[in-house]
Amino acid sequence: MKRTIEPYLWLLFSGGGVAAALLLPVLVLLFGVLMPLGVIDWPTVAHLRALLDNVLVRLALLVVIVLCLFHAAHRIRFTSEELFGIARYDSLIAVLCYGGAIVGAVTGALLLF
Amino acid sequence: MDVTDTEESVRQAAATRTIRLEVARYRPGQDSEPVFQDYDVPLTADWAVLDGLNYVKDRLDGSLSFRWSCRMGVCGSCGMTVNGEPRLTCGTFLTEYGDGPIRIEPLKGFPVIRDLVVDIDDFLAKLSSVRPWLIREGEELPLTTEYAQTPEQLDAYKQYSMCINCMLCYSACPVYVLNPDFLGPAAIALAQRYNLDSRDMGDRFDVLNLEEAVWGCTFVGECTRVCPKHVDPAEAIQRGKLTAALRSVLPWSKR
Amino acid sequence: MTRPPGSERATSTYRPPRDAFWFARTRNYTIFVLRELTSVLVAWTVVFLLLLVGALLNGTFQDFTALAARPWMIAVNVVALVATAFHAVTFLNLAPKATVVRLDGWRVPAWMIQGGNHSAWLALSVLIAYFILRSP
Structure with a gap:
């Protein structure tokens, strides 16, 4: 079987799709909509810091961030090529998309650890 | 009025109703790109789009080209774009489109050889x-x-x-x-x-x-x-x- | 005739130009493109969460809450909420296509896998909300 990187990118895309589906809506609902609108109060800094102090929570958060970024990168790569007819620049678009995901992943890792 | 008369009148009314087919024509050497040509064909409940095209070919314009064979959804040769949707024309009935018109084009995504015939x-x-x-x-x-x-x-x-x-x-x-x-x-x-x-x-x-x-x-x-x-x-x-x-x-x- | 029969065909076939607005041609194409574009909002949501985590760890949480309360920010996040929810529904519904589960020769029907996926989504959402909102 000829080696290609696509299956690994697809596994990251799929894993990220599951993570994004299961976790992101509730997080953006709470932190992005309900708390800023004042429907529910912001938790205290101490409470949220306590959650982040748990190394397992930070690790899980990093995994979710990396997977979701690769999910988004993969879809943005294909969608931009289909929408704008720029599939001939696939290598460049792939570098930009996955490169962006890697930058985000490193930022997250440096932030959390 | 008995039942037979009713059926007869329905049949006569049906025979006079027509529906317009807007058929994509591409004649190499003559057309630089496909153009639409309109044909009116009888609208009857048991006619598929393919029957309409065969009516055109037999009665109205013998130069129209399209592929077909079995008329029963088995051979797979009569696929065309009907009102923007890829369909088997033998299984797509004229009555699905109300008063029409029905726009018939070759399958999208393939080079057109002539009229509704694509290169496979x-x-x-x-x-x-x-x-x-x-x-x-x-x-x-x-x-x-x-x-x-x-x-x-x-x-x-x-x-x-x-x-x-x-x-x-x-x-x-x-x-x-x-x-x-x-x-x-x-x-x-x-x-x-x-x-x-x-x-x-x-x-x-x-x-x-x-x-x-x-x-x-x-x-x-x-x-x-x-x-x-x-x-x-x-x-x-x-x-x-x-x-x-x-x-x-x-x-x-x-x- | 010097040319062999059929040799003129390659030049005389008609190839339609690329349709720049193909995604607007049918409703399903548009829904597909919208489904794919949820990825942009997924990326945004991750960035927003990184901002939140950064603010917590750097002690600038008040600045973050002020930023999050700006009207345009709330508008973006409402769009992000709709997009991530749409992503969740479509992604969890399509999952059984890739994973054909067979138990002793019996194929688990798609609706059962979808039901399981959506139940997991609901359960995890409730669990996360509980841990974030419970009073210490």
């Missing part, structure tokens, strides 16, 4: 590229052994074997229409049909695990929706992705 050479090359036959190893001629299958073994691939090569799935697939190098729904489903057959000893992942094969698919799902035989090519492709991915991660595992 590339599609046929794609089909044969996946080695659509039972691959056996270590057997001497003559082949005399029978290989019985359980109902479960038949079930594993039967759905994918119903394809009639009508190419509606290619025409409905934006990935293929935008990039004709994509191996496409029917060929991948056919490869999976043999991969999932208990009698087959081949392995078609050399042709499936490619950017232009399963990895080109972005799961639009239109192939499955338009398939007149309920083959579900979209499912075949996603399963191909999963198998190819698992085998890339676990190189020692078989499917």
